[in-house]
Amino acid sequence: MNMRTARIGLLGLGTVGQAVAQLNRSADGIAFQIVRALVRDIKVPRSVTIPRTLDPAEIIDDPEIDIVVEVTGRRHPARRWILSALEHGKAVITANKEVMAYHGPELLHASQIHHAYLGFEASVGGGMPVLDALRYHLTNTPVHEIYGVLNGTTNYLLCAMAEGQPLFHALHNAQQAGYAEADPTADLKGYDAARKLVILAFLAFDGWLDPDHLTVTGLHDWPPELFFRLQDAGLGLRLLAVARKDHNGVVTAQVRPTVIPATSRLMQVMGAQNGIGISTDAGCFWIEGPGAGGMATATSIWSDIRRSQLFADGFFPHPAPHISAGEVSLPLLEIARDRDRSLTTGPQPSQRFADPSLRLVPPLSEPSDGTWTFPFWE
Template sequence: MCLYCKDKDGGLVGDYKNGKYLKIGLLGLGTVGSGVAQLLAANEDHIAQRAGVNIKVKQALVRDINRVRPMDCVVPLTTRAEDILDDPETQVIVEVMGGQEPAFTYIMEALKRGKHVVTANKDLLANYGKELFAAAKEAGVDIYFEASVGGGIPIIRPLKDSLAGNRIEKVYGIVNGTTNYILSQMDQGITYEAALQQAKENGFAEADPSADVLGLDAARKIAILASIAFGARVRAADVTCVGIKDLEPLDLAYARELGYKVKLLALAQEIDGAVDVRVRPALLPHHHPLAAVDGVLNAIMVQGDAVGEVMFSGQGAGRMPTASAVVGDIIEVAHNISSGVKGRNGCTCFAAKPFCPPHKVRSSYFVRLEVQDKPGVMAKVAKAFGDAGVSLWSVIQKRQTERGAEIVIITHPTQGQNFDQALSALQSFPETFAIHQPMIVEGDEAYVAGHH
């Protein structure tokens, strides 16, 4: 199917409401950009009815015009951004090129020219959201960014609009499909390295997966969600971040024995007026809804004072799921233009709220130790935690290793600084051979308290 099919008289098929057109410019025609073009073509009449106007890609910015692209039809192409930005007929700029530059410069130029912007760029929003929204406000136009978090999962608009009557208490979830796939495979007993290789072979991981496995991608996404949820400016650099590279299948196996699943959790909550925002591996009770989210799926929980807890789940990445969110935003912009409404999607996330220091945040912790197997060592370990003011919920001696005994510990909720103090003491003991990657324990606190 050609992107713009013509009838026998040469006119455009699917003209809607007097043949009106909303002309958009695509910045980028890669995986997501080509998906947007394909979706607009495939559902042309349906989208026109929903938008109240025909939507046409007037031009797309690409690096190489001659490159073979994953679509059956041709979009007018250019290698010059100014051909799109300076075009008076183009009312909406759709940025799907990714990265910070030149995307930031192009979006700022588009806003200055009075053009609405739709973007899927989490990196840009997590670092320069304040500047972008200030420029949009000054120009009286909108920025829509549903696709920046969760791919095809609708989360931005529900958080901004549908749940606006709530005080949001907490937002947390699985927001990176690559790491969720890796952890799902490790839960079956294979190593991190083997699971990562499988993810690459299946197209679920980039050649350089650092942003995923170090938690940086999740940090950008939770920064955006926290900014909206708590009306504060949260940047990716404000997120305390721990990835999954140091986890071993044994950690997941022991967690499973204790009734938990391990997930890379992105979490944001407001505590006494301060924002706690972090990404780190976490144990979730088997009965928790997020524990059932496996493979490349994403899921986000939102806790509000009126609505309680709601969950949004689905495909968090991929060509067509992400394109679905982008096209939804384009339709929303079309509605605004048809209604003569501008500046409707402003950002309120400018409040300078303090951040909770990580060492002050209370959590339960899971940690696996390797220690010398001799009388008195368990008592010495317990005393190290007690001296640091950490109460232990569970202490289990597991298998014998070549060096000694393996101990699995879960604590009651405690401040991070107390837990770190206990680990420092353990590290100094000659009887301690290894302290493996600690994880937080999240979910229903009654589960931890009552699961003896």
């Protein structure tokens, strides 16, 4: 078979960028060549030997480069770089959920008008093929609800806290183990999970939610006693992200620490893993796996890189449904639904959960009387 060469420029050569370089293989008659990588600091040692540059134009404006992989993070200047690469007709693959959640409609619109592939599988669920499942597999059956553990850092912390570690001790351990970033704010406050939920909701419900208008609550330094009492009652805590669409097309979306029965598969999602359920007319599909990590995330990026070449050859559809900027927002309503029912203890204790110091009512709030309140999922 005659091999052709596709040339790749990496924007970023950190955890994910280096893993992308390590996983480079020829495939489908194409030899992939990583030409150069953008970094902030040329002198930092890397695990791979790739020419490095401090100038993004050496990648975005290089006519020899066919594919740009954006793995820098943050919204800016990633948005500008992605737009510019698409305008040059290059395929762009990104793992950046922040830029996709905030600028997805604009970026996808640009990719469509320039007929340039924009792949973002790695932006949700690390190595899990969850966006593929929504885009290419569950196409003829309406999705009603997506729910799950979307952030491995907070899940790792909740598992450690359930074993008695205070939040800040668990966070220190997570940072040492590489499960938490030096600045963990977006994870701890639930913003990271909310951004992923926006991307999932787009593919499931065909519209874009504003990530700043979701109900989002993050982790708190709850005392170990709270976790022990939950365990005694056959319950546990997860940072649960849920988006659902009702019969009138109204979407509710929220990310909140939620009390869950220990028997639920959501409670079996341990450590830095992710688990995502997709409820459809055809039943509920469940995907679980490594939601982060360089190699897992690079696996999703390579899947998109290879598909970008099939797209260029006319063998594969665009990675997003047709989108035109300005027509894409979904009506968003914040309501609790039946199973977020309030389980309040007090004069008439709940049969399920009769601990007077735990009231299960949304939303989570600071305790004024030593009582924590949580939504409940069953």
